Amino acid sequence: MAHFFIFYTRLRTEEKLLFKAAEERGIPFSAVNVSDGMWPDIPGASGDVALCRCVSQTQNSALAVLLESRGVLTVNSSEVMALCADKIVTAAKLEAAGIPQPGYAVAFSPEGTIEGARRLGYPLVIKPATGSWGRLLAKINDRDALEAVAEHKTHMGAAHSVLFMQQYVEKKGFDLRATLLGGEPITVIKRCSEHWITNTARGATPEKYPLSPEIKALLGRVQDAIGGEVLAVDLFETPEGGWMVNEVNGQPEFRSSDGELTGVDIAGRLVEHVWSLAARN
Amino acid sequence: MSTKVQCVVCEGDVVLPAEVMEGELLTCPDCGTELEVVSLNPLTIAEAPEVQEDWGE
Incomplete structure (x- = not known):
């Protein structure tokens, strides 16, 4: 019998x-701290x-x-993890699929x-290729700030030797x-913040948001481009x-998307899904 | 198992949740330090590590 x-x-x-x-759910599993x-x-x-x-990508x-x-x-596969862990790789993949993203x-x-x-x-945003929770994002309003941040990046090691620059999107206080x-x-939430960074890890407030046909179609294209069993996709209007x-x-x-707010038990759905994959593996 | 441990920073009492697990994070109610349960046998807590560059989703 397969192990989970x-x-x-x-x-x-x-x-x-x-x-x-x-x-x-009575799903047999082993929790392993590695x-x-x-x-x-x-x-x-x-x-x-x-x-x-x-917790480390x-x-x-x-x-x-x-x-x-x-x-x-594994959920996700190592290939999907690699695609998502590096923002430059993700951007290239989205670009190849013609999916709209900030310039x-x-x-x-x-x-x-x-x-x-x-x-x-x-303004523009410089992001580290790897990272999350809104860490080390820099909104650059002018050339002086750009020169300062870019110079600092050169002293931050090899991971910062490639500078990912994104057009700043005025997102009306939410993504x-x-x-x-x-x-x-399975869920869509709106993350609201007065700060330009709207990660809930940085204090943004989550609200339920409807899944429109347009959003659903776009998410389907992302799924086709990236693959994977579980994804979280951040969208700007x-x-x-x-x-x-x-x-x-x-x-x-x-x-922030689980349970009371959305009415969806993401954890439950996720373990059921992974366990169902065991039968197919 | 003991239901309390002593904070490694301020020696305040930190109550353990039922069925505490290795890797669980606790916050000291006295000094606010984030603590990690690094071992259950023997029960050992340490200051939780600082967030690393590649942590998170």
């Missing part, structure tokens, strides 16, 4: 919800399924690659950012966060009233 593993390093609200949901673990002693064999929930990706080498089906440029030096800014215009499971959108994709997350946190 939930690997983690830090017990966030989401991991607790997942454990509880699996217990309530903080002090070592491959090849980490469990998992061909035919097993695993939810990889390490780097650790999660490494874990998924290793488990896949043994024939374990962007990628510079390889501080000098390159000057040309990027000339094309994008001010949308959609959660997709098994290719279908365009000035014309349409929608564009800001980011796609492949290892989503979902506490």
